[in-house]
Amino acid sequence: xxxxxxxxxxxxxxxxxxxNATTPKELEAKATFHCIGLKWDVAGDANRNATCKVRFxxxxxxxxxxxxxxxxxxxxxxDMEMNTGETRRGDINALSGSLFHLAPGTAYELALxxxxxxxxxxxxxxxxxxxxxxxxxxxxxxxxxxxxxxxKACAEAQPGDILLLEKGDHxxxxxxxxxGTPDKPxxxxxxAEGEAVIRGNVAVGGSWLWFDRLTLDCTxxxxxxxxxxxxxxxxxxxxxxNGFNGNASSSxxxxxxxxxxxxxxxxxxxxxRWFVTDCTFSxxxxxxxxxxxxxxxxxxxxxEGIDFHHHRGxxxxxxxxxxxxxxxxxxxxxNNIDVYNNHVYETCDDLxxxxxxxxxxxxxxxxxxSSLACISFQPFNGGPWYIFRNQVTGxxxxxxxxxxxxxxxxFANNTLVQAAPYKRFSVLLDGIFANNAxxxxxxxxxxxxxQGDPFSLSRLRLMDNNAYGVGDKPVWVxxxxxxxxxxxxxxxxxxSLTFKGDDLLAFLPQDPRKGTRSRLLPKEGSPLIDxxxxxxxxxxxYAGKAPDxxxxxxxxxxxxxxxxxxxxSGLAYGPPxxxxxxxxxxxxxxxxxxxxxxxxxxxxxxxxxRQNPTAFLxxxxxxxxxxxxxxxxxxxxxxxxKQPDELVRYGxxxxxxxxxxxxxGKEVASLVAAQWSSRGVWNVLGGCEEKxxxxxxxxxxxxxxxxxxxxxxxxx
Numbered sequence: 131x132x133x134x135x136x137x138x139x140x141x142x143x144x145x146x147x148x149x150n151a152t153t154p155k156e157l158e159a160k161a162t163f164h165c166i167g168l169k170w171d172v173a174g175d176a177n178r179n180a181t182c183k184v185r186f187x188x189x190x191x192x193x194x195x196x197x198x199x200x201x202x203x204x205x206x207x208x209d210m211e212m213n214t215g216e217t218r219r220g221d222i223n224a225l226s227g228s229l230f231h232l233a234p235g236t237a238y239e240l241a242l243x244x245x246x247x248x249x250x251x252x253x254x255x256x257x258x259x260x261x262x263x264x265x266x267x268x269x270x271x272x273x274x275x276x277x278x279x280x281x282k283a284c285a286e287a288q289p290g291d292i293l294l295l296e297k298g299d300h301x302x303x304x305x306x307x308x309x310g311t312p313d314k315p316x317x318x319x320x321x322a323e324g325e326a327v328i329r330g331n332v333a334v335g336g337s338w339l340w341f342d343r344l345t346l347d348c349t350x351x352x353x354x355x356x357x358x359x360x361x362x363x364x365x366x367x368x369x370x371x372n373g374f375n376g377n378a379s380s381s382x383x384x385x386x387x388x389x390x391x392x393x394x395x396x397x398x399x400x401x402x403r404w405f406v407t408d409c410t411f412s413x414x415x416x417x418x419x420x421x422x423x424x425x426x427x428x429x430x431x432x433x434e435g436i437d438f439h440h441h442r443g444x445x446x447x448x449x450x451x452x453x454x455x456x457x458x459x460x461x462x463x464x465n466n467i468d469v470y471n472n473h474v475y476e477t478c479d480d481l482x483x484x485x486x487x488x489x490x491x492x493x494x495x496x497x498x499x500s501s502l503a504c505i506s507f508q509p510f511n512g513g514p515w516y517i518f519r520n521q522v523t524g525x526x527x528x529x530x531x532x533x534x535x536x537x538x539x540x541f542a543n544n545t546l547v548q549a550a551p552y553k554r555f556s557v558l559l560d561g562i563f564a565n566n567a568x569x570x571x572x573x574x575x576x577x578x579x580x581q582g583d584p585f586s587l588s589r590l591r592l593m594d595n596n597a598y599g600v601g602d603k604p605v606w607v608x609x610x611x612x613x614x615x616x617x618x619x620x621x622x623x624x625x626s627l628t629f630k631g632d633d634l635l636a637f638l639p640q641d642p643r644k645g646t647r648s649r650l651l652p653k654e655g656s657p658l659i660d661x662x663x664x665x666x667x668x669x670x671x672y673a674g675k676a677p678d679x680x681x682x683x684x685x686x687x688x689x690x691x692x693x694x695x696x697x698x699s700g701l702a703y704g705p706p707x708x709x710x711x712x713x714x715x716x717x718x719x720x721x722x723x724x725x726x727x728x729x730x731x732x733x734x735x736x737x738x739x740r741q742n743p744t745a746f747l748x749x750x751x752x753x754x755x756x757x758x759x760x761x762x763x764x765x766x767x768x769x770x771x772k773q774p775d776e777l778v779r780y781g782x783x784x785x786x787x788x789x790x791x792x793x794x795g796k797e798v799a800s801l802v803a804a805q806w807s808s809r810g811v812w813n814v815l816g817g818c819e820e821k822x823x824x825x826x827x828x829x830x831x832x833x834x835x836x837x838x839x840x841x842x843x844x845x846x
Contacts, residue, residue: 149174149176150174150175150176150177150179150246150248150249151174151175151246151248151249151250152172152173152174152175152180152244152246152248152249152250152251153172153173153174153250154170154171154172154244154250154252154254155170155171155172155173156170156171157169157170157171157242157254157256158170158171159240159256159258160444160445160465160466160490161232161258161259161260161261162260162261162405162445162447162466162468163234163260163261163263163405163447163449163468163839164230164231164232164233164234164260164468164781164838165228165229165230165232165260165466165468165490165492166186166228166229166232166238166240166258166260167226167227167228167465167466167489167490167492168184168200168225168226168227168228168229168240168242168490169224169225169226169465169489169490170182170200170224170225170226170242170244171222171223171224172223172224172225172244172250173223174250175202175223175246175248175250177248178202178204179246179247179248180202180225180244180245180246180250181199181200181202181225181244181245181246182199182200182225182227182242182243182244182245183196183199183200183242183243183245184196184197184198184199184200184227184229184240184241184242184243185197185240185241185243186229186238186239186240186241187238187239188233188236188237188238188239188760188782189236189237189238189239189257190760194241195666195667196666196667197227197228197229197230197666197667198227198228198540198665198666198667198668199227200225200226200227200242201225201226201227201513201514201537201538201561201591202225202538203222203223203224203225203226203489203512203513203514203537203538204221204222204223204512204536205221205222205488205511205512205536205537206221206536207220207221207222207511222488222489222511222512224489224512225244226489226490226512226513226514227490227514228490228492228514228516229667230492230516230667230668230670230781231670231779231780231781231782232260232781232782232783233260233781233782233783233806234260234261234262234263234783234807234808234839235259235260235261235262235263235807235808236259236260236782236783236808237257237258237259238257238258238259238260239255239256239257240255240256240257240258241253241254241255242254242255242256261405262808263807263839263840263841264315264340264384264386264405264841265809265841266292266317267289267290267292267310267313267314267315267317268313269290270290270291270292270314270317271288271290271291271292272291272292272294273287273291273292273293273294274294274296275293275294275295275296275300276296276298277296277298277299277300277301278300278301280293280295280300280301280304280328281304281305284304284305284306284308284318285308287306287308287316288308288316289309289310289311289314289315289316289338290310290311290313290314290315290316291316291317292317292319293316293317293318293319294319294321295318295319295320295321295326295344296321296326297321297323297324297325297326298324298326298327299327299329300326300327300328301328301329302328302329302330302331303328303329303330303331303332303333304328304332304333305332305333305335306318306332306333306334306335306336306339307335307336308336308339309336309337309338309339310336310337310338310339310340311338312338312382314338315338315339315340315382315384316336316338316339316340317339317340317342318339318340318341318342318344319340319342319343319344320342320343320344320345321343322343325345325389326343326344326345327345327347328344328345328346328347329347329348329349330346330347330348330349330371330372330373330393331348331372331373331375332346332373332374332375333375333377334374334375334376334377334380334383334401335376335377335379335380336380337379337380337381337382337383338382339380339382339383339384340383340384340386341374341383341384341385341386341388342384342385342386342387342388342841343386343387343388344388344389345388345389345391346373346374346388346389346390346391346393346396347391347392348371348372348373348390348391348392348393348394348414349391349392371392371393371394371395371414371433372393372394372395372396372398373388373390373393373395373396373397373398374396374397374398374399375395375398375400376397376398376399376400376401376404377400377401378400378401378441379401380399380400380401380404381401381402381403381404381443382403383399383401383403383404383405384405384407385397385404385405385406385407385409386406386407386408386409386841387408387409387693387696387841388409388410389409389410389412390409390410390411390412390413390435391412392412392413392414393411393412393413393414393433393456394413394414394432394433395433395434395437396409396411396413396434396435396436396453396456397435397436397437398434398437398439399436399437399438399439399446400439400441401441401443402441402443402444402445402446402464403443403445403446404438404446404447405446405447406436406446406447406448406449406451407447407448407449407450407451407839407841408449408450408451408693408694408702408841409451409452409693410451410452410693411435411436411451411452411453411454411455411456411459412454412455413433413435413453413454413455413456413457413477414433414455414456415430415433415455415456415457415477415478416455417454417455417476417500419644422500422501422502422524422525422526422643422644423526430457430478430479431457431478431479432457433456433457433458434456434457434458434459434460434461434483435451435453435456435458435459435460435474435477436448436451436453436459436460436461437458437460437461437462438460438461438462438463438464438467439462439463439464440462440463440464440486441464442464442465443464444463444464444465444466444467444488445465445466445467446463446466446467446468447467447468447469448460448467448468448469448470448472449468449469449470449471449472449839450471450472450690450691450692450693450694450702450839451472451473451474451692451693452472452473452474452692452693453472453473453474453475453477454474454475454476454477455476455477456477456478457477457478457479457480458477458479458480458481458482458483459472459474459477459480459481459482459483459498459501460472460474460481460482460483461480461482461483461484461485462483462484462485462486462487463484463487463491464487464488465487465488465489465490465491466489466490466491467484467487467490467491467492468492469482469484469491469492469493469494469496470492470493470494470495470496471495471496471689471690471691471692471838472496472497472691472692473496473497473647473691473692474496474497474498475497475498475499475500475501475524475645475647476499476500476501477500477501477502478501478502479501479502479503480501480502480503480504480505480506480531481498481499481501481503481504481505481522482496482498482504482505482506483505483506484505484506484507484510484515485506485507485508485509485510486509486510486511487510487511487515488511488512488513489512489513489514490514490515490516491510491513491515491516492515492516493505493515493516493517493518493520494516494517494518494519494520495519495520495689495691496520496521496691497520497521497647497649497691497692498520498521498522498523499521499522499523499524499644499645499646499647500523500524500644500645501524501525501526502525502526502527503525503526503527503528503529503530503531504522504524504525504528504529504530504531505517505520505522505529505530505531506530506531507530507531507532507533507534507535508531508532508533508534508535509533509534509535509536510535510536510537510539511535511536511537512536512537513535513536513537513538513539513560513561514537514538514539514540514561515537515538515539515540516539516540516668517539517540517541517542517544518540518541518542518543518544518668518669519542519543519544519669519681519689520544520545520681521544521545521546521649521650521681521682522544522545522546522547523546523547523639523642523645523646523650524547524639524642524643524644524645524646525548525549525643525645526643528548529546529547529548530546536560537560537561538560538561538562538591539560539561539562539563540561540562540668541561541562541563541564541566542562542563542564542565542566542665542668542669543564543565543566543662543665543669543677543679543680543681544566544567544568544680544681545566545567545568545635545650545680545681545682546566546567546568546569547569547571547599547638547639547642547645547650548568548569548570548571548576548642549570549571549641549642549643560590561590561591562591562592562593562665563590563592563593563596564592564593564594564595564596564662564663564665565595565596565661565662565663565665565669565677565679565680566596566597566679566680567596567597567599567634567635567650567652567658567679567680567681568596568597568598568599569599569631569635569638569642570598570599570600570603571599571631571638571642572631573599573600573601573602573603573630573631574600574603575600575603575604575605575606575607575611576598576600576605576606577606577607590622592663593617593622593623594622594623594624594625594626594663595625595626595661595662595663595679596623596626596627596679597626597627597628597629597634597657597658597661597679597680598614598626598627598628598629599628599629599630599631599634599635600628601628601629601630601631602628602630604616605617605623605628614626614627614628625661625663627657627661633653633656634652634653634656634657634658635650635651635652635653635658635680636650636651636652636653637649637650637651638650649682649687649688650680650681650682651682651684651687651688652678652679652680652682652684653684654684657679658678658679658680658684659674659678659684660674660675660676660677660678661676661678661679662676662677662678662679663676663677664676664677665677670779670780670781671683671686671689671778671779671780671781672686672778673685673686673776673778685827686778686827686828686831687827687828687829687831687832688828688832689832689835690704690832690833690835690836690838694836696841701736701749701751701812701837701840702836702837702839702840702841703736703738703749703833703836703837704832704833704836705738705833706829706832706833708740708829709738709739709740709747709829709833710738710739710740711736711737711738712737712738712739712746713737714727714735714736714737714748716737716739717735717737717746717748720739720744720746720817722793722794722796722798723744723745723746723793723798723800723817723818723819724791724793724798724800724815724817725746725748725815725817726815727748727750728750728752728813728815730752731750731751731752731813732751732752732753735748735749735750735751736748736749736750737749738833740826740829743818743819743822743825743826744818744819744822745816745817745818745822745826745829746816746817746818747801747814747815747816747830747833748814748815748816749812749813749814749837750812750813751810751811751812751813752810752811752812752813753809753810754809754810754811756808759806759807759808759809759810759811760806762804762810762811763783763804763806763811766802766803766804766811766813767785767786767787767802767803767804775787775788775789775790775802776788778831778834780834780835780838781838782806783805783806783807784803784804784805784806784834784837784838785803785804786801786802786803786804786814786830786831786834787801787802787803788800788801788802788823788827788830789802790820796819796820797819797820797821798817798818798819798820799817799818799819799820799822799823800815800816800817801814801815801816801817801830801834802814802815802816803816803834803837805837805838805840807840812837812840814833814834814837816830816833
């Protein structure tokens with residue numbers, strides 16, 4: 131009997147070991163312009179102790195870099211999945227995560243190391259190429275389209291055609307089912323002067339299509355000479371109230387520099403791989419302060435600026451857009467969705483609503499304010515989600531709508547100001563919670579969760595280096611009140627701090643419910659400066675020894691949000707306030723500040739100047755073949771024989787440095803920046819007198835941050 135019992139125990143131990151061992155299965159890798167999302171399905175690992183480290187490098191280089199480790203994700207769909215008319219996804223057992231700040235259109239080598247002490251460890255190497263930015267096709271045929279001929283032109287379009295819409299009213303919506311190719315998209319572009327107006331409901335059914343510089347006026351207005359139907363103007367979902375409607379087969383769709391007016395849905399995307407950048411969305415809902423109260427927004431809870439819906443193919447980008455007057459600003463999306471550098475404000479329901487999203491939903495660098503709720507979690511399905519470098523203010527109810535969800539969230543370097551405590555904080559505590567500046571006005575606890583103690587979660591990777599603006603009140607109200615001392619005793623927030631009101635942050639809103647578009651920068655000398663934890667691979671842009679706590683770096687100023695203006699060459703740029711576009715013939719007037727034209731530049735150079743104090747910024751394009759563009763990029767930033775300067779990297783393809791020199795007896799500060807592209811390098815040179823640098827430093831770096839992406843459109 132004793133022998134039989136021993137054998138039975140041994141068999142049970144072996145069976146348990148088998149369940150705990152990991153069996154690697156399919157590895158999914160999906161890329162956007164600046165990110166690569168990974169999801170490695172596994173079997174087994176019942177005790178969830180498998181880990182996966184990720185190293186990566188640009189192909190052709192030798193040095194490996196570390197990304198954040200993948201997160202262990204176990205998700206049971208149950209009733210959490212939204213009914214989207216698709217086959218249910220089922221349970222998820224995987225390791226998932228993302229790489230950030232990559233160069234568009236670039237091949238990367240990835241080395242993954244999956245480890246499980248119970249068995250199943252394995253190494254895997256893959257190559258992934260990030261998505262390229264749109265550009266006009268080589269040898270394109272340009273076809274001018276007068277008003278009234280748009281549907282015919284779309285029916286006859288061939289890959290590589292540019293349909294140049296002339297100024298005027300091009301009538302009601304149309305359908306386009308034609309497709310371009312990766313090298314030869316079909317381009318529909320509005321004029322350089324004036325607007326090409328389309329009156330809503332554009333049905334998109336093809337692939338490799340590029341809609342650029344169009345105006346989608348979704349007002350239910352009559353055709354010329356017809357009688358107005360004023361009764362249907364504000365009817366929710368009325369015919370003609372949508373801009374682009376992408377069906378399930380639409381993919382590889384670019385929407386850039388477009389205006390959407392009086393829409394119910396701006397981009398209604400039943401498809402995948404849509405990229406929406408530098409657009410302005412002004413929805414049908416006229417904002418008023420009553421929208422900050424739930425009972426006052428009935429009838430206004432439908433309609434989005436950009437709606438990615440829920441399609442397994444995933445992949446979508448919403449960047450550098452301005453969105454207002456909608457129920458929700460940016461909504462939904464299944465996986466690998468990037469939402470960055472947007473200004474979303476004065477919406478009726480949620481500013482960003484990634485509800486029902488799965489793995490690798492990424493939200494960063496946005497300015498968000500004035501809505502009923504700001505970022506919604508109802509629910510998130512498995513994760514991870516990444517939410518970092520956002521400024522969020524002005525919520526009628528909750529700064530975060532935390533209702534349901536399972537999985538890890540990386541919540542880092544955000545600045546949040548709320549007017550009332552919110553509930554169920556525990557949904558965020560399966561991941562990383564670090565470097566956030568979170569203010570509750572008037573001074574009060576930040577949140578509550580009477581359903582249990584979230585700090586007992588053993589899989590919390592990091593919670594530290596946060597700044598809680600609660601005054602002398604508890605930080606969290608959970609199953610008991612948690613002061614900062616209580617949090618430290620629980621093993622978290624060892625290097626965090628509490629503060630009162632505006633002691634550490636400048637420009638806090640007078641009415642925290644209404645929010646602000648002013649950037650809430652750390653105050654000089656405050657412990658927020660250099661007070662953040664180092665998060666390699668995630669928080670890449672900072673000055674000093676470590677990131678500042680909160681969304682913004684005081685030494686760099688805010689990043690660019692919303693649409694950029696464009697130079698005739700197609701370069702995306704955003705002149706800071708008080709700067710003006712100046713004829714390049716006047717460049718010589720700034721020679722005393724270091725101005726000079728690059729010797730090998732071609733095409734149109736852009737000169738921006740400022741007076742009081744005097745400064746200049748010159749941008750010129752240098753064409754280089756892909757194999758030499760990276761060398762030139764490095765040469766601009768690190769010239770031989772010069773002392774190392776302060777270097778700020780915005781990612782692999784954009785960086786800037788400040789240097790100091792004496793010219794004509796004057797101390798001069800120079801900004802040198804470069805942006806790599808597959809066609810060459812944008813070379814940026816700026817300068818001012820050293821004494822004016824403190825005033826102009828933020829302008830310099832704000833301008834550089836607007837150069838994150840270049841849309842390649844030929845000048846007309």
